[in-house]
Each structure stands twice: as C-alpha cells, then as structure tokens.
Amino acid sequence: MNDFYGLRKKKIIVTGATSGIGRTLVKQLDSEHADLLLIGRSREKLEALTGELSRKPTCCVIDLTDLGQLQNIANFLPDKIDGLVHAAGVNLWSLLGV
Ligand SMILES: NC(=O)c1ccc[n+]([C@@H]2O[C@H](COP(=O)([O-])OP(=O)(O)OC[C@H]3O[C@@H](n4cnc5c(N)ncnc54)[C@H](OP(=O)(O)O)[C@@H]3O)[C@@H](O)[C@H]2O)c1
Secondary structure, three states, rough: OOOOOOOOOOOEEOOOOOOOOHHHHHHHHHHOOOOEEEEEOOOOHHHHHHOOOOOOOOEEEEOOOOOHHHHHHOOOOOOOEEEEEEEOOOHHHOOOOO
C-alpha cells in the first residue's frame, strides 16, 4: 500500500506529551506507527505513557522554561524531523480545577 501520506516511520517530536492535547496526539501518532521523540518534565509520567504505547519512543526529560536544559534536546534529535507537535504549556482551566 502506498504510505506516502501516512505517518508510519515519520519522525515526530511532541512537547507536552504527558497530558492533554499532547498526550492525545501521542496516542494517535503511535497508532499510526510514527517514530516519536517525547518531551516532558516528568520521567515517571513519560515512562507511564511509554508503557501504553505500541512502539518504544525516545524520551527526553526537560523543562522547556529552563534555558540551561534546552541544549540537551540536541542529544535526542533524530537525523531528520518530519513533524513537531508543540503542546507544552499551562492549561489555566486545569489549574483552576475546572
Ligand atoms: N485543552 C484545551 O482545550 C486548550 C485550548 C486552547 C489552548 N490550550 C493551550 O494548549 C496548551 C496545552 O494544553 P493542555 O490542555 O494539553 O494542557 P495540559 O493537559 O496541562 O498539558 C500540558 C503539558 O505540557 C507539559 N509542560 C508544561 N510545562 C512544561 C515545561 N516547562 N516544560 C516541558 N513540558 C511542560 C506538561 O508536562 P508535565 O506537567 O508532565 O511536566 C503537560 O504534558 C496550553 O498552553 C493550553 O493553554 C489548550
């Protein structure tokens, strides 16, 4: 089958991977067999998410607001990048418990 437009083996980075929008997209991308680089602050949450996926992603534990940590991402980057989901952020409604 022609997979030209599919996500199989596409190398996609997801920030905010452990919750909300990012997490939902991680599940969808995994179901379409993308190669994922997941970025989050919590190793525990990333490991728990990894256990729910069909393919083992690469995980990078980093706080994106810490400029000193940012260059660590370079150690995890694939040789090429096909896509980026930048979903890291603060959901104010969640903070308010809504
Ligand atoms: N959900 C909506 O309907 C909606 C609508 C419009 C806009 N947005 C915006 O879209 C963004 C994501 O929303 P959401 O509902 O998916 O939020 P969420 O459920 O709170 O998830 C936020 C994600 O971002 C990660 N994150 C937060 N700060 C980070 C940091 N400094 N470094 C690395 N990762 C960090 C969190 O990781 P950990 O907590 O595990 O570290 C978590 O995985 C927010 O900015 C929100 O305001 C959301």
